[in-house]
Amino acid sequence: MKFLNSKKVVPYIFVSPFIISFLILTVYPAIRGIIMSFQSVLPGQVEFIGFQNYERVFNPTFYKALSNTTIYVVLTVLLLTILPIIFAVILDSKFTKLKTLFRASLFMPTLASTIVAGMIFRLMFGETDTAAANQLLNWLGMESVDWRFNAWSGMFLMVMLCVWRWLGVNILYFLAALQNVPDELYEAADIDGASIFQKFWYVTLPFLKPVTIFVVTISIINGFRMFEESFVFWEAGSPGNIGLTVVGYIYQQGIQQNDMGFGAAIGVILMLIIFVISFIQLILTGAFKRGDE
């Protein structure tokens, strides 16, 4: 018993349940996934086929999925960084009353699942003239839109859904960062006669850099992993694959078509894309220079 209570052994006991489940449920499947990507996996018959899966991956459908996903990532990253900064600064300013109410309303959408939120959007952006979005367009004197059946409007729906759900969370991140800006700096800027925009640009923004890097990073990674937004609008498939994403392609090939080897190969490529982007970003933002802590 004494042995189990020694300071040398205890940390390992604390860590071990996690390590064991981690090895079984993350490390093992990650390795299996890489091996599978070199196999043809059929029921009761597994065979190594070298790089054949990878050769097949680079086809027009994959490029379509990749370009959809990339456009989605660029748009969501831009919107989910710029808008939250603006709203956070406004919510933090002394001019704003009812701060708690505003913050709570903007955060509210986060609580709905993508499926519930997507269902609302799907019915609001319905094809009929009676659906909310088209009513609004008609009222403004514009033609109704077949929202889910055009490439641009399909992308618009996916991006809108994502921005609507995540805006509030990102505002909270930026609001927290704004608390770190010392008031004296604003006072000094006031004395120097800086305008509101100069203060924002030279005083506020530099303090927001770390949290901006964080927000951009998770937005990129989550963007490349997107699946639900597309699924809720088109389920099995979109016309001309306008809503197909990389993960949607993995699901379609690996689960629906039961071609697990091929699906795994797409998964490995997705992982490489995410690694490369994270790596480039870490270098650009100088995260490696900071040291460990």
Next chain:
Amino acid sequence: MKSEQRKNTFTWVINIGMAIVCLIALFPVIMLLISSLRPSSELMRTGISLAFDWSMLNLDNYNYIFTQAGSYWSWYTNSLIISAVTIVLSLFFSSMVGYALAVYDFKGRNLFFTFVVFILMVPFEILMLPLFQMMIKAQLVDSYLGVILPMVVAPIAVFFFRQYALGLPVQLMDAARIDGSTEYGIFFKIMLPLMGPSLGAMAILQGLGSWNNFLWPLIVLRSNDMFTLPIGLATLLTPYGNNYDVLIAGSVMTIVPIIILFIFFQRYFVAGLTTGGVKG
């Protein structure tokens, strides 16, 4: 005086602007609530529409899901069980690991921590096909355990708890040791209660994640009565659907437990987001 006036106008513009933005953000939720009170035949005809007949609003849809909604309540129960077990297990394991990483000095600690951070970057999507194969072999397809197991490993929670535990008063540990407490006693009786706020924040995040999780349950769950809420609701979203009563009122009911969870833990939430986020 003139600048005072300008300031006033500015305040008005900002506040009215924010109010409009908030209304736009809440608009879909308001429309959902109103639509859930409209007759389902109307909904099927018009979708979520700006123009509707106030006199037709009633509670029939809610009445319907509470009395005869088919599988809806099994989906609800499934989601509740799966989320509760996921929250408890992942918080339990992750808090122990985060705590050990923060307060003990042991061989392999830094390596292990680097590993956890690295794994944060591995997308679940590369794991899902092999995991699905493993679940088939272990005969866990279409079971609660099959959904829960992969969610128990939560590197993000480990990371978060470590950050939080770094701020714990380690002097208390020595004091407790002198009093004859075991290391486990120190953790469960002294340190874990001190980590309360971080547990609250993670309970919300893990709870939200599990309650709203879609892709993995979609793969593992096969039979209608085993579906979780998001999967079940998604099956109602067909082009030929005439289930708008269950779909809309059911969606409203879906948000209820999340709001309860949120109200319960919300004072930890903002603090939690910021410790986990900004240092990340």
